[in-house]
Amino acid sequence: MNFKHTVxxxxxxxxxxxxxxxxxxxxxxxxxxxxxxxxxAAWNTGDIDGFMVFYNDSPELTFTGGSGxxxxxxxxxxxxxxxxxxxxxxxxxxFDLKELHRMGQKHFLVIGSWELNRxxxxxxxFFSLIWEKTPEGWKIIHDHTS
Numbered sequence: 705m706n707f708k709h710t711v712x713x714x715x716x717x718x719x720x721x722x723x724x725x726x727x728x729x730x731x732x733x734x735x736x737x738x739x740x741x742x743x744x745a746a747w748n749t750g751d752i753d754g755f756m757v758f759y760n761d762s763p764e765l766t767f768t769g770g771s772g773x774x775x776x777x778x779x780x781x782x783x784x785x786x787x788x789x790x791x792x793x794x795x796x797x798x799f800d801l802k803e804l805h806r807m808g809q810k811h812f813l814v815i816g817s818w819e820l821n822r823x824x825x826x827x828x829x830f831f832s833l834i835w836e837k838t839p840e841g842w843k844i845i846h847d848h849t850s
Contacts, residue, residue, distance in 0.1 A: 732812055733804050735842050736835050740814075744799050750791040752784050760836065760843035768848040780847075795822025810837040818849070 739758045746754030759765055759777060767774040767783070774780050788794045801816040812835040819828035834846040 732806065732835075732837065732842060736804065736812055736814060737801065739842055740799055740801065744797050747794060747797040750794055752781070752788065752794075756781050756784065758842070758844055759847070760838060760845045762845070764845065766846045768846075770850060792822060795820040807834075811835065812842070 743755050743758050746752075746757070756777070759780060761777045763776040765775070765777045765780055767780045774783050798819045798821070799816055800818075801814060803813075803815040805813040805815075807813055814833040814835060815831070817828065817830050819826065829850045831847065831849040833844050833848075835842045836845045
């Protein structure tokens, strides 16, 4: 590499590093919105395991719904697989995120609605999720769905 190329490369690296410093840093909201889009897409392909990737794999995970309280990742996963054993039972899921509220540095409250389009019915309701920033990324630690 000659002197001109070295100077040019150094100048470009300086410019590029300056650009990244001024870029807005993610605050969690966009990552959670993206995670929920991926969750919806996994559900709509019949992939409950992919849907559950965004739940914290912990015995402390809590799901509250019409049939009561379910504790633990494995129990919540088993509940989903039992209640939605086939792709037709799963239907097509749509989330509508209504509100996202930061709760400190590591938590978000997400409030929204859900709807399943399937034959012969179209169940729908609301949810509130508590997301926590973990070493693996943003994960749901509590799900209250009605």
